[in-house]
Amino acid sequence: MTDLERRYRALLRVLPRWYRAQREEEMVATFMAHRRDPNDRELGWPGRREFWAVLALAGSTRITAQHGSPRAVVLGDVVRLAALLILLAQVPRTVASTADLAASPVFVLRLDYVYYYLVTAAYLSTTITLIALLGGRPRLARVCAAVAVATSLVAVVLSALPVAFEYGLGRPGPAVALFSSVWVAIACVVVGFTREAPAPPVRPWSLAAGCIALLTVVWMAIRDTIGNGYWLPVLGDLGSSSGWMVIVAAAVLPFVGRRLGSSVGRWALALAIVAAALVPDRLSYLQIARQIDVFDGVRGPLVATSIQAALLATVAAVLGSVGVYTYRRLPAPATGASAA
């Protein structure tokens, strides 16, 4: 065995075992037939294009849209569902931050304002990503997803600047926690919504996004007129505590499950991902909630945020266990070599 073949076989180890059992010898034969130069065979490496192609194949054999093992198809469904749910969970933030931005028409070139503009741009990009996916425009969705990642990363970098503290931005930790769910969603979009992925059903997702946006607008309209009870911060944090949507979704899961039938495992896994993605944000918010004034002796924001974080973690653990149990009951791919 030459060094090149050894290196290629080492690269192929990123593929699932069942796939290697079926394809490894054939792929190695084809690869080595293409690299005939004796020097290349001894000293060469697989090459950048081949490297990325093998990584892409490793992903598509584990998470796929239509073809492949039942487990890979289920994981594909889970990832797409998680992407849509997390993007949906960003809608209140998009509405709230965009409305606040629209209400302050003057552009201010100051660090804290620029940070806020970037945050708004990141959230807005996630919602346009959702709209693009529902509109059957996956390429546009990926562009918007890239914009969301870029703007959020720049915002994190800004919050890490030494002068950021003077503008009330604090450390980058909260910013990272704030965007963690966005990054998980974008990763799910990139992995799940490939060329072959089926377009999601437009009506239910549009309806859900519309209702959430409407509720956010209504809340923003009435939040200043209904007083300052100690409970207000609990609800007033609606924009960033969209993890409640997950709790509600998890609560209705058993009822929805009657209609979903065999899809319960997929929903459970997807919701577990969503809940886990939102936990860092809630944990980070505990620091802020601790500093908010006490109303009537009750630390409303602190208690509410703690409950939210605990519930999200519980939902992630319980639904994750249910989902993994269901997933493991699916037939595993055969590892024996067979003709295609």
Add this chain to the structure above:
Amino acid sequence: MIQRPMSEQAFLVLTVLAAAGPKHGYAIMQAAEALNANQPALPVATLYGLLDRLVADELVEGDREEIHRGRLRRYYRVTPAGLGALAAEADRVAANVRAARRALRSTRPHTSPSGGVV
């Protein structure tokens, strides 16, 4: 689900298999590279991912296996459904080419003094 056009790579592989009968992976790579002269060869992993999808779609099927110089060669052939899909895609591409040629004939481009089209 939205019906998307066939990818260029799938089109090439089906064309190669339709033109010359059953072929193994490396032969498909070579023929596709020759057909698509300006492009580098498909990476091996891309080719096998593509073959997996074409087999799953029943457009291509396994033909036979051989051991050549101690290495496994698995041959693939295009199915009747694959020929149908290739014909439909060829018609679609041909219609696009005709439309483009009509558009080019009707534009009557002006030529710059340096010979370029403006």
